[in-house]
Amino acid sequence: MKRRSFVKASLLTGAAVTATSALSIAATDNIKKPALEFYELRVYSLSNDKQQKLVEDYYRKAAIPALNRMGVKHVGVFTELKPAGHTKVYVMVPYNSIDHFDDVSKNLENDARYKAEGSAYLNSPPAEPAYIRIESSLLKAFTHMPAMEVPPDRPRIFELRQYQSASESAGKKKIEMFNEGGEIDIFKRLGFKPVFWGETLIGSSRPNLTYMVTFDDMEAHAKLWKSFGSDPKWKEISSIPEYANAVLISKINSTLLVPADFSQI
Structure with missing residues (x-):
């Protein structure tokens, strides 16, 4: 009887341990990863000051208020620091998900207030268009920076950087270098105040990735990039053959x- 009880107890204990382990694994599997944002990057080519004013007034008076009403928290509108000819207007619109992007597009079509306030831009005549052309890209945030981080509200310079790769596999490897390789962490540690990183899903010059970093002024720009190039961690990861710039960019x-x-922003 004692032996029978001992075997029974052992079986029950083993089953309990197995069940606990299974529950632990299940719990780990069910831990939700942060949702990745999506970004629309629009670049407006303009021919004169009148077009620039029309585009900027549209975002100031109509588009940004409407997008904010629809759950878009931060819309960035930028011009070039040193334009070659007339400046372009760059617009960055973050979305919580791809469904949010779709919902906003549909809702704008049915927003009477938005249409009224943006009428001059939306209904510009062919003889006096609001812009020459719009280049638009859809980006997906990186796993190690799943959401946009808005820098402190004070005068600063933004740098928008695009890395093109020769192949999809090289592009994915460069994204891995930013994420698991630790390159994003270097930018944050050195004080670049990055705004976002995104893989271009739809747009021109693919495969590519795009990111935005910020600086107080041009002196800080030079200082931070110099510190990045001499950073021991950067030297360590960039010396790995599979992460070499010549291979990935x-x-x-x-x-x-x-x-x-x-x-x-």
């Missing part, structure tokens, strides 16, 4: 921007 585009006085 085929072209870098960099644009220095300043926010409009009504920009929410």
